[in-house]
Amino acid sequence: MEPTTARLSDSWRHCVGTGRLNLALRSDYRESLALVQRDIGFRHIRGHGLLSDDMGVHRKSAVDGGTRYSFTYLDQVFDTYLELGVRPFVELGFMPSSLASGDDTVFWWKGNITPPRYPSEWAALVRAVVLHLVDRYGVDEVRTWPIEVWNEPNLVEFWKDADQEAYFRLYETTARAVKDVDAGLQVGGPALSPGSDDWWAPFADFATRRDVPVDFVSRHAYSSGPAQHIPFGTYQTLEPPSSLLDQFDAPRKHLAGTALAGLPVHITEFNSSYRPDNPIHDTAYHAAYLAPVLVGGLDLVDSYSYWTFCDVFEEVDVPTSVFHGGFGLLTHRQVPKPTYHLYAFLARMGPLVLACGEDHLVCADDDGRVTVLAWQPVGGTAAPDVPDRHEVRVSVPVVGTRAFVRRERVNEHDGNAFAAWRELGRPDSPDTRTFDLLRDCARPAVEHRSLAVDGGRVELVLPLARHEITFVEVRPVRPQEHTGLDDRRLLGGSDDRLVAEHER
Known part of the structure; x- marks a missing residue:
């Protein structure tokens, strides 16, 4: 990089x-x-x-x-x-x-x-x-x-x-x-x-x-x-x-x-x-x-x-x-x-280029958001066929102790209305419901997670499927205190039961 x-x-x-x-x-x-x-x-x-x-x-x-x-x-x-x-x-x-x-x-x-x-x-x-x-x-x-x-x-x-x-x-x-x-x-x-x-x-x-x-x-x-x-x-x-x-x-x-x-x-x-x-x-x-x-x-x-x-x-x-x-x-x-x-x-990429390589571009915003565009390299007709998986590794700067990472994927299956159209039998003139279905299938697949920040950086390992382009957004997490909130009590458990569980 x-x-x-x-x-x-x-x-x-x-x-x-x-x-x-x-x-x-x-x-x-x-x-x-x-x-x-x-x-x-x-x-x-x-x-x-x-x-x-x-x-x-x-x-x-x-x-x-x-x-x-x-x-x-x-x-x-x-x-x-x-x-x-x-x-x-x-x-x-x-x-x-x-x-x-x-x-x-x-x-x-x-x-x-x-x-x-x-x-x-x-x-x-x-x-x-x-x-x-x-x-x-x-x-x-x-x-x-x-x-x-x-x-x-x-x-x-x-x-x-x-x-x-x-x-x-x-x-x-x-x-x-x-x-x-x-x-x-x-x-x-x-x-x-x-x-x-x-x-x-x-x-x-x-x-x-x-x-x-x-x-x-x-x-x-x-x-x-x-x-x-x-x-x-x-x-x-x-x-x-x-x-x-x-x-x-x-x-x-x-x-x-x-x-x-x-x-x-x-x-x-x-x-x-x-x-x-x-x-x-x-x-x-x-x-x-x-x-x-x-x-x-x-x-x-x-x-x-x-x-x-x-x-x-x-x-x-x-x-x-x-x-x-x-x-x-x-x-x-x-x-x-x-x-x-x-x-x-x-x-949606940030305005400042942090890094550029043969399969990725990394950019940043002034507010600390980092964006990554990555793709599987392909070479045209004379090039060897590409594998079904390509891995991109990038290290991005993040302020704080944790980062929220959101990823969107487009490949031979995800975010690919052309693939869905072929599976539908290649209709020449889709009806309204089929057009709605095709637009739904054209949406990129989305995944998200929380990652720990180590030494001011987050290490991203991005496995890409065949012919994939992917967009990743990394945002610093700034935790806010909400008194009384405890996700362990979502089903109504009491404070006494939680203390007992903790003591065991």
Whole structure:
């Protein structure tokens, strides 16, 4: 256990991902986000489709071809976010069909991926949207919202022909339009997918040569191999969790020595699999797999945004079952997955880091409470299978003579609604009582005890089951005197009988 004295970074919950923004108009989505904010409390939220047709921002008159901007849906979405305590991380895309230069689209909801037919109209749209946000929410507020230009332009699926020069032109037009509204607004990109680190040098050169505003850089990180398709699902191999941390660190390495060196780095999407139908997302293995990533990424980047907070999400198709391998921390109807508990546990850690190791993180509060997050290390597809038991030993400081120790466990059985769902026969559309049952089975197992403090410390021996993550809270016990209370008299025994028993 390596001792430290650092403050726990907030980068792990700086941002979370969401399906396209139009989905925020649904009650299931809003209920899920309210629960996530209550238990975890993300700072920003990022999703696709702000300018896609189903948000209805860019309108063309069928009578005279005139343009009007409608913010009806946008206002409802952003108002909801702010009411729930999360700020937008604004992704500008995809192209409104009335402004697009072609018909190429992505996803079943058909987000247009082509450049604007007229860059000046695109610039006018960006200025109008950003100006509306500033007018509605105030410039000081909107200055705290990063504004990202497009999504994964290095992939042909998301940007016509993955044309680098065309993206650079779009970026310049967009960044200047944002700064036209207010120079203090944050704008950045290029939101690269994994495997395209050869874009970094040209992006830095372009921004320097053209003196284009870049306030932050962004990329995505996934650790899965090629898709192995089955009906309504996908399996994939997984690289070790450390591969995600290597991807987090890549922008700084590739931009070292350039004019963009030292800028904030945001990983605006990350997960194990890049598929929204891979069952790995629903498992206890997934929580154990990502635990060292959440802890290891704390000081690598300014944010790393889990993709996504819930399964109200539609890309390749509409989900056909409550558990379907979706990206979400929650299923539809708010059933927590094991990875949800990983985030909720981390949200309850103290602010001061006492120790960090390959299978644990120990933190403390100012009032003497000590918290431990521990997990069984797993290594991806090529790693040896893990044993059914893993033991973590940590020594924690405690003031006083006794400590109250509370532990919550999530593994292949405990706190695992996916396991319960399989035991129930994998119902596609559970009824209300079954949903209640699944939520009950999703609760972590809880145990508690009192331990003696020896030399100002408590020695914790934590046996972890297969693929387990566990959260431990240690509190100093401060006994209070209650005259007359004697637990030996719970059944009404007399003082005389207790004295006689003592004398014997």
